[in-house]
Amino acid sequence: MGARAYVWRSGGLAAALGIGAAVLVGQGVALADVGATSGSGSSSTASGASSTGSPKPDPGASAPATKPRLTEKASATTDSTNTKVDTADPTSTKKKKSSVSDQSIKPAHNPADVAPKKATDAPPTAKVSAAESAKTVAQPKISKDPTPTTSVAVSSVASAADVTITKPQEQPQARVAPVPTAAIAISNVVTTVLNPFAGGSPTAPAVSPLPWVMLAAARQEFSGAKTLTAVQPVTTSTPVDPKPTVSAMAAAVATTNVSPSPTIAPPTNVVAIAATPLLTALGLQYLPIIGPLFVTPIVAIVNEIPIVSDLLHPIFGYPVQAGLPPGSPQPEDVQVISFDGTPINVHFMPAVGLRAGQQAPTILDGPGLGMPGATNLNGTPLDGIITDNLGAVGVATLRDAGYNVVTWDPRGEYFSGGVLQLDSPDYEARDVSYIVSWVAQQPDAKLDGPNDPRIGMVGASYGGGIQLVSAATDHRIDAIVPTIAWNTLNDALYPNQAYKSGWGTLLTAALLATFSRPNPAVYPAAISGDFTGMLTQDQQDLLAARGPGGTPDLVSQITAPTLLIQGTVDTLFPLSEADANATDLIARGVPTKVVWFCGGHGLCINDLLDPRDGAVIQQETLAWLARYVKGDGAVSTGPQFEWVDQTGQYYSSNAYPVPNGNPxxxxxxxxxxxxxxxxxxxxxxxxxxxxxxxxxxxxxxxxxxxxxxxxxxxxxxxxxxxxxxxxxxxxxxxxxxxxxxxxxxxxxxxxxxxxxxxxxxxxxxxxxxxxxxxxxxxxxxxxxxxxxxxxxxxxxxxxxxxxxxxxxxxxxxxxxxxxxxxxxxxxx
CATH class of the missing domain: 2.60.120.260 (Galactose-binding domain-like)
Structure with missing residues (x-):
């Protein structure tokens, strides 16, 4: 690791917990029904929350594929099963996830090394001002139906006659898992005292995008910053987040998608509103003498503080990068308006050395649960420690490697709107699709075709889970590196019908401490699990809808080359979670590699001072992205399986799972x-x-x-x-x-x-x-x-x-x- 200093792993872990608790956490209290109903009768019709499966696609909508995808699961796929035998009931069996010792799959070589696709150019997209948008977009009327699903047809210059809203057939309301009365009462008290912003109703306060339009217009008058970008509108028929506000902006937000899961057709009508930090708007960094000598150094220092800089980013923004040629790409912040009108706070940081007129591939870097999107343009002093313990590669490392980096606040957290739905394929994955389409509009982003950027994803924990559901539902994503993620939340949080009360309590506390706005069934279910140690069937059904290997089985839809990094000491998402994902992907011929490191949601006490885990993770991540995102066929991704033992020694095998010896x-x-x-x-x-x-x-x-x-x-x-x-x-x-x-x-x-x-x-x-x-x-x-x-x-x-x-x-x-x-x- 060169001259870089390291601290004790335990100290790094404690620091991460102390700063934000949820640096370590990815999913956890995923016990809420996105279709939770209240006395007002509001509910969501998202298929991911229903135990009856996904709704059938609308036959009247188009879903053009921009990249080749696998449509059938290989017949060679096999599942190894372990049987639980009870002499009192000899017919009782229990199917288990295949383990690494399963030898039904023995590739002769690493199938990860396949030829990547070739990039092509695409025309730039049009820019539209906020004022023009406000003039041309009409306010649609909405039904008072408790479960509204709008179908909006929008032309490039909308008028009242251009907007049509149709009411679909009545759909049954999703059930809320029954919870003991005492647990509900305790949950209400805890939520009211510790998280007053979350509200006590089953839905979070509606977030209208209209104020963002007005603020953006005012900011444009003040600073001359661009405010809106949009491409050609299309027609949509989509579920919406609980109680969304339908405004003039909502009429301009549309997508070609008609079926929330398992696949999402790329949205092409994406609206983004500039979000200029205060100091940037005031231009203080550009003042003669004062700016470069005093203001910019302060901004640079703040920008290097993990998490704190992300929270203060709307004030301080990014430090000015001195010495760049005129016209060089600059970092920017926007509010991308998602499919249901929810604003998603997005940060774009161009690759180091990128010049005017040049393009670079882009990496989406997802945050952990309770974490904001990273804005540390030039990295932080803790980047090495975080990578070594949690497997998360920092923004600066990716930018230095030649990638644009995009981060964001997931819905329901920090500066994004909406309700946190726990990496739902029907909500958070669709938000990612809108971000991907917005990236395609950026002049600094390398494209593979119209509305198809050259793009990869990284991120740990919650930022790992979003990769798997996004890659399953949006095949424009070229490669993913899910770190310490999960396959199914049923196995991870409720293994063998035993509730992980320790992690459930910690994750709930993280959501409360960060004023997150989760689906309101989360807190009662978590408290019920703590008291009884059990989850109801409805809660288990919900967990099954919150993972790539649940219901529906999204892993079978992933075609992007996948590097799975999992922690040997991870007690929240253990090795079996990555093993289940890898087994499925490899069986279907998807380029896949597995790395086990000493870290994750747990304490690596075997080799506290050993920095090799961070070095391995960084090397493997950059090699994977170079091969499958940059398209560099000369880069080798190495053996298919690498793991570390209790002494810090790494081993490798050309096949996953590793061939068995004598037990x-x-x-x-x-x-x-x-x-x-x-x-x-x-x-x-x-x-x-x-x-x-x-x-x-x-x-x-x-x-x-x-x-x-x-x-x-x-x-x-x-x-x-x-x-x-x-x-x-x-x-x-x-x-x-x-x-x-x-x-x-x-x-x-x-x-x-x-x-x-x-x-x-x-x-x-x-x-x-x-x-x-x-x-x-x-x-x-x-x-x-x-x-x-x-x-x-x-x-x-x-x-x-x-x-x-x-x-x-x-x-x-x-x-x-x-x-x-x-x-x-x-x-x-």
Whole structure:
């Protein structure tokens, strides 16, 4: 990493949490129904929130594809299943996600290396002033129907006769998951006290784009800044965010899309309103002597403070870049008006060295949950630490590599309008499509064709999830690098019917602390989960609609080359989430690579001072973007799979999943008795202060694996089988693997195991969370079956469990099929 200074990983993680809590978080309290209804009868008709699936496409609308896409899933796709066997019900089975140990797919080489497409030029788009727009766009009439869906036909010069609104057939209102009355009452109190801006109604306050038009017009008179950009209008029929304000601006916002998911036809009528920061509008940085000597240095210092600079950006803006030739592209901020009239706050930062008349490919960099869009034009002192711990590559790194960078505030957060819908394909993904179309209008953006920019995406956590749903629904996106993202929120937040109360509480607090405006069913559902440890079926159905591998299955729609980066110590979105995405993509022939690093939503305590993770992530990300966004066929993306063990050593395999070696199988008929108590003697911090992972428990039944006689690579999901009987109120026990040489839990991972305490004998077999551990000769691990874990704490964990036999199978990698990555390749 050169002369760059590093701090302890724990310090970096704490700093990130202290600055904004949600730097670490991606999804989480995704328990809200976007179709939540109130006493007023307002609701959303988004298909992603309905348990009945997506609505059928409107046959009268066109959806031209601008890029080739895969339309059929390869017949070679296979799903490995693991069966949970219960002697009390021998017919009971449970399908599991395929694990890295599945050998049904063995590519002979890395399919990621395929030829990218060739760029072409496209004509520039027209610019329209705010004043002209206000004169030409008429105010449409809207129906008082509680679930309005407008169909707006707009001409380039609209009049009252040009605007038509039709009312569709009545659609059933989406259900709101029932929640205990106490939980609702507590939620209302918490929301009112801590987040007064969120309101207590089922919908956020409507955000009208009309004030933005007026402000933009006034700003234009003051500063001469451009205010509106637009291209040819089309006809639309779309669902809308709860209670949107339909104004003169809304009549000009249209898209060719007719089916919210799984695919979105590119919108071509995009309106953007300039949002000039105060100091830029006042021109203080351009004052003789005072500007360059005092104002610009202050702005530059503020711009290098993570998160704080993003919050103060409407005042300070960007520092002036001295010494650039006349006409060089400049950073700018706009409000892109999305499909339902919601303004999305967008930042455009041109590539370093870009000159007048030149174009560069563009990267969309999505923020984490509770985070604003980054505006650090020249980077921050914490960029290296953030990349090393969270896998997020900074704006400056991307700009230095020759990319324009676009960031934004997701809907319902900070300076964007609307209601946060948790990376919904029907809302946030459609916002991204509007941003992509706006990028296509920029003279500094390289195009592959009309309305088709050369574009890639990066981002961690929430910024990783949005990549997967966006790439599935908008095939103009050329490549994605989802980092510490998820496949399905059901598996991530409610594994084996156990609610992750630790992360649920932290994520809810992050939303409250940042005054986010989430779907109002989020807080009651999160509180209900904390109190009961369970989610209703309606809530589970909603989770299934909030992920690429849920309902509908959006992963099967992704055609963009995908680099999946996941954290071995991530306790919110563990390795299995990336594994599910990778297995599907590889089976369909999509260029795919997988990298496991020590970081994510968790604390990497194995190698606190080791900067190699950040170096690997930066190198792999830039290589992937160079190959598939820049189109540089000379760039190699390397082996298909790279992972790091507990010592910080990286390994690679030309195939994902890595070919299996002989498993390590250990069994015992001794068993033992486990007293089931909440909080006491379990895994993790006392009372679940932070869901950072597991710790060695003293209230446990232990099964020790014999010491290794040769170097052994444990890679994948261990399988645990045990026979038990018991009585009490507990619904789960928990399993973890402990490194006997360090006392640390492998990857901080704890797996909930469902149990039936009816006094009868049962046998259960469950895969544990995936791990990556290298056992040297003489080293061993111990399986602990425990009563409680910090991330799953509930007061109902009471009873007694008697285990009569246990068996553990550890998956290993074939040593002849892996390579040790030299240290020189993990340094910058």
């Amino acid at each position: 390590i199988v250990t069994s015992s008929t001794t068993g033992g008795v486990l007293t089931l108590l909440p909080f006491i003697g379990g895994s993790g911090p006392l009372l679940g202060v932070l869901p950072i992972g597991g710790t060695k428990a003293f209230n446990a039944i232990n099964l020790t694996v014999p010491a290794a006689t040769a170097t052994t690579y444990v890679v994948g999901a261990p399988q645990l089988t045990f026979t038990y009987s018991g009585t009490g109120q507990a619904t789960h026990v928990y399993a973890q693997l402990v490194d006997n040489s360090t006392g640390l839990v492998l990857g901080n991972q704890v797996t909930p195991i469902p149990v039936t305490l009816d006094g009868q004998t049962h046998t259960i077999s469950e895969p544990l969370q995936m791990v990556a551990e290298t056992l040297r000769p003489g080293q061993s691990v111990t399986l602990q079956l425990i009563a409680s874990a910090a991330d799953y704490e509930t007061i109902t964990s009471l009873g007694q469990l008697k285990v009569s036999s246990m068996s553990l199978s550890l998956p290993t990698a074939d040593p002849s099929k892996i390579a040790i990555v030299p240290a020189s390749q993990t340094q910058l």
